[in-house]
Amino acid sequence: GDVGFDPLGLSEQFDLYTMMDAELRHSRLAMLAVVGWPLAELFGPQWMLHGPDHLSPSVLNGFDPLSFVTVAAIFAGFGFFEYNTALRRVDDKAIGAKHVEDMANVWKYGVPGDYDFDPLDLYSMFGDDAVGRKAMRELEVSHGRWAMLGVTYFAAWEALTGHAIVENNPFFEPNALLPAVALAYFAFGFFYEVKNTDRYLLQIERTSEGAVRMERLRKDAKKFAAEAEVVAGEALVELTKAAEITMETAKDIKMKYDQLNKDYTKNLMSKNYDVEELAKNNIL
Known part of the structure; x- marks a missing residue:
């Protein structure tokens, strides 16, 4: 988790292992x-939530008597666990022994956060070696830091607005924003990666696989554009022919209509003339 960011110098003032x-x-x-905060507001019983807006109980939101007792009991349990696990030895455990081997030439204090608890064997998901385990630790620290920012945002939002975090939130209300963000995230990861460097805190670089994919995408786009141009040209020719046929048909119909109208008018005028002649000669 070392990205070279410690503006307050806490890692120099306190024991580094303890801080980690x-x-x-x-x-x-x-x-x-x-995870639990929004789930409690979505599915939790109302008697466990605080106030008429049914907010998750917190220091900023306040507590109802029952929720206070529950939260106090949970923190008491965590405190007891903290007391019993602080300054513990881990090198005599299964995972701790692996850490001793991994860190032999780098760090003599072992790996922080080791409770010898991995029932699903996720720790070796990226490889059962020092590199794979380090990648998993980096991933956990990264997710944990984002989670700390997220839960701080939850608490601040509800304290300032008085509304539950699940109200009018794109993550919890049906909308197209979240799928679009997820699609953009995966599309970004398809071509680029974020690195930590000595010069920059975060640096975005295109991966070699991303460069190949981008070039392939450009070629496919050019090929598709060329094929679309051919299809569009053929369609334009067909539309032009259809338009010409339509115009000729319309002209023919107009000519026939004009001729029919002319014959009808002539015939009508002829009949009117005969009636007038008969009336003039007192025949009618």
């Missing part, structure tokens, strides 16, 4: 909270 372990504890709690 504390960050992981807060990260894991935040990841639970950032």
